[in-house]
Amino acid sequence: MNTSILSSHxxxxxxxxxxxxxxxxxxxQRVAILQALxxxxxxxxxxxxxxxxxxxxxxTSLATVYKTLAMMKAEQxxxxxxxxxxxxxxxxRPYAHAHLICGRCGTIADLDEAGVPEIPTSLGAEHGFxxxxxxxxxxxxxxxxxxxxxxxx
Amino acid sequence: MNTSILSSHxxxxxxxxxxxxxxxxxxxQRVAILQALxxxxxxxxxxxxxxxxxxxxxxTSLATVYKTLAMMKAEQxxxxxxxxxxxxxxxxRPYAHAHLICGRCGTIADLDEAGVPEIPTSLGAEHGFxxxxxxxxxxxxxxxxxxxxxxxx
DNA sequence: TTATGTGCAAACAGTTTGCACATAA
DNA sequence: TTATGTGCAAACTGTTTGCACATAA
Numbered sequence: 567m568n569t570s571i572l573s574s575h576x577x578x579x580x581x582x583x584x585x586x587x588x589x590x591x592x593x594x595q596r597v598a599i600l601q602a603l604x605x606x607x608x609x610x611x612x613x614x615x616x617x618x619x620x621x622x623x624x625x626t627s628l629a630t631v632y633k634t635l636a637m638m639k640a641e642q643x644x645x646x647x648x649x650x651x652x653x654x655x656x657x658x659r660p661y662a663h664a665h666l667i668c669g670r671c672g673t674i675a676d677l678d679e680a681g682v683p684e685i686p687t688s689l690g691a692e693h694g695f696x697x698x699x700x701x702x703x704x705x706x707x708x709x710x711x712x713x714x715x716x717x718x719x
Numbered sequence: 720m721n722t723s724i725l726s727s728h729x730x731x732x733x734x735x736x737x738x739x740x741x742x743x744x745x746x747x748q749r750v751a752i753l754q755a756l757x758x759x760x761x762x763x764x765x766x767x768x769x770x771x772x773x774x775x776x777x778x779t780s781l782a783t784v785y786k787t788l789a790m791m792k793a794e795q796x797x798x799x800x801x802x803x804x805x806x807x808x809x810x811x812r813p814y815a816h817a818h819l820i821c822g823r824c825g826t827i828a829d830l831d832e833a834g835v836p837e838i839p840t841s842l843g844a845e846h847g848f849x850x851x852x853x854x855x856x857x858x859x860x861x862x863x864x865x866x867x868x869x870x871x872x
Numbered sequence: 873t874t875a876t877g878t879g880c881a882a883a884c885a886g887t888t889t890g891c892a893c894a895t896a897a
Numbered sequence: 898t899t900a901t902g903t904g905c906a907a908a909c910t911g912t913t914t915g916c917a918c919a920t921a922a
Contacts, residue, residue, distance in 0.1 A: 647808075712847070
């Protein structure tokens with residue numbers, strides 16, 4: 567179990583309050599979706615969120631998951647990360663992390679606390695762009711794929 | 720016109736040679752696709768590459784563009800960048816650049832030569848991961864969207 | 873009570889694939 | 898000559914939407 571001081575236990579109620587104050591209703595489905603997002607330390611696909619949600623609320627539909635994620639994205643509570651075909655979602659976590667993405671097998675590994683530049687809030691001042699979330703990806707080849715096709719490298 | 724010292728004029732023949740040496744045939748369609756990729760300083764969608772290609776070779780099909788891009792990705796001559804729904808492609812350019820992505824309107828702006836960390840080749844040594852291409856995105860709100868809905872921010 | 877959210881199923885958009893024909897080497 | 902690439906159209910996958918019903922506030 568994740569024992570991070572930033573686990574969902576401390577962040578979920580605050581998130582619910584923020585959504586309520588913006589006029590969104592808090593349904594059991596949404597609570598389950600929010601929990602699934604905050605409990606997942608990775609970058610789950612919509613399908614993975616859906617599966618996690620159904621453990622609590624089996625009657626939740628995929629469409630509702632999509633709609634709720636869209637709402638949260640609009641409220642900037644979540645960041646949509648496109649990795650190739652499928653979208654993945656990342657609850658706007660306060661700590662930065664980089665991704666190691668294998669171009670051959672598609673594996674996405676996390677690289678916490680390394681190689682990630684601090685988010686330059688100065689960007690806002692210079693370009694008028696308000697930065698919510700910084701993302702760093704390293705595309706390349708994972709060890710397995712390097713070993714499998716040495717001739718191609 | 721792009722007057723960069725790294726323009727397609729100097730890079731295209733070398734790219735063609737590399738593909739030939741790997742056993743790929745060089746068809747007129749492929750040349751047009753390669754040129755379109757190298758001439759585009761941004762991160763074109765498949766459709767945009769397709770449109771550019773048709774200016775030279777109107778008979779080129781979309782399927783061929785997809786197939787050629789897949790081949791180039793496998794050969795690591797191009798990086799596929801997923802931004803939300805559609806994929807975009809970036810000829811593996813030797814200079815780093817960051818993206819400013821507006822979560823509301825979807826605009827993607829380039830931020831050359833700023834905020835981009837040098838690609839840590841040390842990653843390879845530590846994790847066995849061979850880095851081909853580093854990517855830095857800043858998700859947030861563009862100036863226009865900040866102005867349009869100040870109440871939501 | 874009533875504006876908002878849910879669930880289903882149909883519609884969509886982007887991407888991939890199979891196969892007959894064309895062609896680079 | 899022949900293995901490889903092309904083009905078409907059909908198939909797929911992930912995502913979005915319309916609408917009747919349910920429900921949080």
